[in-house]
Amino acid sequence: MGGIGKLGIDLYAILIYMVNTGLIIGVLTYLLYKPVLRVLDKRKKHISDQIGEAELIKSEFEKKLKEMQLAKEEAAAELQAKLDEMNRYVTETRRKMTEEMEAEREAMLKKAATEIDARKESLIKEVEGELLKLISKIVLHIVHNRVPENVIEESVKDAWKTYKS
Amino acid sequence: MLVRFNIALSYEIINFLKKHSDFFELSEKVRAEKLETAQIAKPIKNYLATATEAEFMADLKGLISFSTGNNNQDLSANGLAYGIAIFWVNNFAGKLDSLAVDFYMLSQKEQEAHAEKLLKSESLLGETLKEIVVTLTAQELMSQISEFARKVKETPYILVQSPREVDHDLKQAIREQLREEYGELAFPVFQINRNLIGGMRIFTDGKVVDNSWLSRINYISSLT
Numbered sequence: 067m068g069g070i071g072k073l074g075i076d077l078y079a080i081l082i083y084m085v086n087t088g089l090i091i092g093v094l095t096y097l098l099y100k101p102v103l104r105v106l107d108k109r110k111k112h113i114s115d116q117i118g119e120a121e122l123i124k125s126e127f128e129k130k131l132k133e134m135q136l137a138k139e140e141a142a143a144e145l146q147a148k149l150d151e152m153n154r155y156v157t158e159t160r161r162k163m164t165e166e167m168e169a170e171r172e173a174m175l176k177k178a179a180t181e182i183d184a185r186k187e188s189l190i191k192e193v194e195g196e197l198l199k200l201i202s203k204i205v206l207h208i209v210h211n212r213v214p215e216n217v218i219e220e221s222v223k224d225a226w227k228t229y230k231s
Numbered sequence: 232m233l234v235r236f237n238i239a240l241s242y243e244i245i246n247f248l249k250k251h252s253d254f255f256e257l258s259e260k261v262r263a264e265k266l267e268t269a270q271i272a273k274p275i276k277n278y279l280a281t282a283t284e285a286e287f288m289a290d291l292k293g294l295i296s297f298s299t300g301n302n303n304q305d306l307s308a309n310g311l312a313y314g315i316a317i318f319w320v321n322n323f324a325g326k327l328d329s330l331a332v333d334f335y336m337l338s339q340k341e342q343e344a345h346a347e348k349l350l351k352s353e354s355l356l357g358e359t360l361k362e363i364v365v366t367l368t369a370q371e372l373m374s375q376i377s378e379f380a381r382k383v384k385e386t387p388y389i390l391v392q393s394p395r396e397v398d399h400d401l402k403q404a405i406r407e408q409l410r411e412e413y414g415e416l417a418f419p420v421f422q423i424n425r426n427l428i429g430g431m432r433i434f435t436d437g438k439v440v441d442n443s444w445l446s447r448i449n450y451i452s453s454l455t
Contacts, residue, residue: 198452198453199452201452202448202449202452205448206428206445206448209428209429209444209448210425210428213428213429215395217429218394218395218428218429219395219398221394221429221430221431221444222393222394222395222397222401222429222430222431223401224430224442225393225429225430225431225442225443226401226404226405226431228442229431229433229440229442230408
């Protein structure tokens, strides 16, 4: 006790302090530290669970995202296929329509050509008919006014001979 | 107008029978002899020479009925009407055809003079015929004769068209030929159609035999 006591340090008091401190530590540990730890653990666990859950959700999300991506890609592929098919259909239809239109155009052209020919023919015939009528009129006029009486009388006799035969 | 002739004929026949009251009791030969003096056309004399009294009465009754406006009177079995039709178609037609082409252009007096030369008889029948020739146009007369003949016997209506007047001989030849073809009462009606230009066209009940120049020109015109 000598030196330490001289320094003003009371070992006993130190001991008491130490016991007190130990008690305080024990009490605190029991009453504060442990609940706090428990709370912290709980919290930690909760957080950890939350993180796990978040991870799960994240992985689920990623999975879903991947699925969606996949589905999107599939849909895009399908759409593309449909588009391609549609394009082919449109192209084919356009080709067919063009062919039909071409055929129709050809037919119309032929019909028009035939009609034009027929009209031309009919016009020619009409003109011929008119011409013949005119010629007939001229001939009739000439014959009517210029044939001598005796020729007409002879013609009547000839006609009668023809009738009898 | 032909009705007047029928009535005049009936009058002449009755007058004749008055003079010969026993006419129908006589033989055909004696009748023919007695009829020689009568101023009646030959076909009617032929009829009177052969008909019985009953037939004559029935035929006369029918003829008078027709002449007084009964157009429905059937003359198809009437011997007297047949005799008259033969007179028109054979005897009178020949005289009609011999009329000058320009007869209908003449004045009435000139026509009467021509008719006098053509029909010399002074009897009522002759006078009636002259009146008929002067009063009617050739076309009207021929149409009425044709109608009467067809009433007596079913014969086709024959129309002969020519561009100029057909001369007398040719008309006679045409009449004879057509009578051979279509029966004794066939009576062609001659018509002038200057549009024919030449040749002749004969219509027989709607059918046509066209030997005209017009038809030939039309035929040639139609050849394209």
